Each structure stands twice: as C-alpha cells, then as structure tokens.
Amino acid sequence: MRIFLTGGSGYIGRATITELVRRGHAVEALARGDASAQAVTDVGAIAVRGSLTDLDVLNHAAARAEAVIHLAQATSADMDLAAATALQDGVGAGTYVHTGGSWVYGDTDGVRDETAAWNPPEVVAWRKPVEDAVLARASAGGGRPVIVQPGLLYGGDNRLIDHFLIAPGKIAGAVPYIGDGANRWALVHVDDVATLYVAALAAKAGSVYIGVGEGHPTMKQVAEAAAYGAGLEGKTVSITLEQARAQMGPVADAFALDQRLTSAKARRDLGWTPAHTDPIGTLTRG
Numbered sequence: 222m223r224i225f226l227t228g229g230s231g232y233i234g235r236a237t238i239t240e241l242v243r244r245g246h247a248v249e250a251l252a253r254g255d256a257s258a259q260a261v262t263d264v265g266a267i268a269v270r271g272s273l274t275d276l277d278v279l280n281h282a283a284a285r286a287e288a289v290i291h292l293a294q295a296t297s298a299d300m301d302l303a304a305a306t307a308l309q310d311g312v313g314a315g316t317y318v319h320t321g322g323s324w325v326y327g328d329t330d331g332v333r334d335e336t337a338a339w340n341p342p343e344v345v346a347w348r349k350p351v352e353d354a355v356l357a358r359a360s361a362g363g364g365r366p367v368i369v370q371p372g373l374l375y376g377g378d379n380r381l382i383d384h385f386l387i388a389p390g391k392i393a394g395a396v397p398y399i400g401d402g403a404n405r406w407a408l409v410h411v412d413d414v415a416t417l418y419v420a421a422l423a424a425k426a427g428s429v430y431i432g433v434g435e436g437h438p439t440m441k442q443v444a445e446a447a448a449y450g451a452g453l454e455g456k457t458v459s460i461t462l463e464q465a466r467a468q469m470g471p472v473a474d475a476f477a478l479d480q481r482l483t484s485a486k487a488r489r490d491l492g493w494t495p496a497h498t499d500p501i502g503t504l505t506r507g
Contacts, residue, residue: 222422225282225312227251227273227304228292228320230260232380233371236415237290238264244419249282251293273300276307283311288422290318298347305355309364318421319355321348321370323407323431323482324475332481335370335429342474352429359427367424371414372407372433372482375500379411382504385469385476386444387451395456396448399465402441402457404479407433410497420491430487434495437481442501450507 224241228234229250241248242265250266251273252258258268271278273293283289289312295301309317325348326333327340339349358364375382390396409432417432424430438446444457465473487493497503 222246222287223285224248224288224290224422225250225269225286225308226266226290226292227279227308228294229266230257231292231294232374232378233411233414233418234292235260235264236377236411237292237418238266240412240415240419242266249286251279251282273304276303279304279307280311283308284313286312286315288312288316288318290418290422292320292418294320298351301347302351302354305351309355309358309366314363314365316365316367316422316424317355317358318418319352319366319368321352321368321429323370323372323433323480324478325349325370326480326482328479329481332483334483335431335486342471342478344471344475356427356429365426367421367426368429369414369418369421370429370431371417372409372431374411374414375408376410376412376497376503381472382443382447385472387447389468390444390448390453391451393458395453395458396444396451397458397460397465397468398440398444399460399462399473399477402439402444402459404440404477405437405481406440406443407437407480407482408443408500409434410495410500410503413495413497416496417487417491417493420487420493424491428490430491431482431484432487432493433482433484434500435498436500438501440476443504446501446504449505452507
C-alpha cells in the first residue's frame, strides 16, 4: 500500500516506518526540517516537507495515499482535530489510523478494556473531543477511522521514561518514583506498537484498540530497573505527588495512575501478539 505518516521522525514513527517498509509498503512521511527529513529517509520513507499546521500539505499527501497513520503529537485539541480533519478529508475512504493513549482511562480499579469509561488526567483530557470527531466519520459513512491507544512505551530511545525518570535520576543519583510506587503501569515495547499500527490498517471502521504488553509492573519496579540500566546500581528515591508535579509538570498525574489494561481485542481482531514480554529486564539492561 501507499502510506502517508505523520510523526515519522519520532520515537514511534521510526519504528513504524521500519515495519511498514519491511512489509513492502511505500511510505511518505511528514518532515518539518532537514534533520526530520534525514531521519525518515534513513528508515526508508520519502520525506514530505511541512508541519502539522500545514493543512494543505497534509491533505494533498493523504490524497496520494491509500492509508494514513497519524502519529505526530499535537499540542492542543484544536491543532490535532484540524490535522485529523485534513488527513481524513484527503484519504477519503482509505484507512485513517489515529493515535490516542491509554492514560485516558485513568485509574482502572481492575483490568479494563476499550469499553471502560474515560477518566483522564489533565494532560490528556483534550483527546476526547478529537477522538469522538475522528470516529464520527465511521458512522457517517465514507471513512475508515481506527484509533490506536498505546500504553506507556519502553525500549530504544524512550522519551518519557528517559526524560522524566532516568535523566533526573542521573543528576540526583537515584531514580524517582511517586509515593510508595505501588501503582501499576501498562507498558508496551515500541516495536510492538509499530506492529500494532501496521495491523490496524486492516481494521474495521470505527475500531479502537488498546496496545499494551503482558504484565503490569509497578512504578517502583520500573524505577529500580531503570536505575540499574542507567548505572545507578538500582538506587531509587520516593517523592510526593506534589514534588513530582513541581519536577515533571502535568505528566506527574499520569505517572501516578494505577492501570491494568488488556489488549485482548487487538489480539482477537488483528492477530496482534506483543513479542516483547519482559519490560523490567529490558529496562535493567538499559
């Protein structure tokens, strides 16, 4: 297929382009500057110059494609909805895969799936109206929207865990966790998420898929593993939620969530099976 992808130079984007090319798809990817263009070219895509606010560029590139994968992270609901609209208008009846996230379900109080009620922390609360508008194309007819909601990613050049846990840990000599660190995280390896996005190209219109791996380690376990991987001999330190908010900003409330989620729907509908089943071992090895 001919695929147009946004966010291709990013963490998930490079892994997804690699998987698409491996499976024989032809990929064009949005690139804002020279470095982004080089990054997507290096993994086998053709660079399309522009940014997420260049709606004509998005629309025309999507019109050339048979499917679109929208990975770029917008900074507001208005920006994301405008980009999604331009992309969906362009691709028409082709599949449009939109990026959500598992944090929107908040504390899960048990194992939950895509039917769970939303209870998002502030940092991702803006996603609801965007995803509702994206999925409305399915009920209106003429569109094939699909939403992928990845869990918290690990593996490779992980922006969130590296930036908010490992980097401060290297400065302080110990990786932080919040409170007693007993809250569970729904993790997924970046390469497994890439295979989920590719599988979602064949999904039914209006489908939503949570993408998480096996097991739900606690935040403290993740911090300890990251501390070993960072060469800190497993040293960790507990900080309060208030301290975390001061140090990390709004993402602290998302890190404090206690989540157990299942990807049974993606396994059943798409045959998706995560290949990476040991996040603690991966983080420990750095």
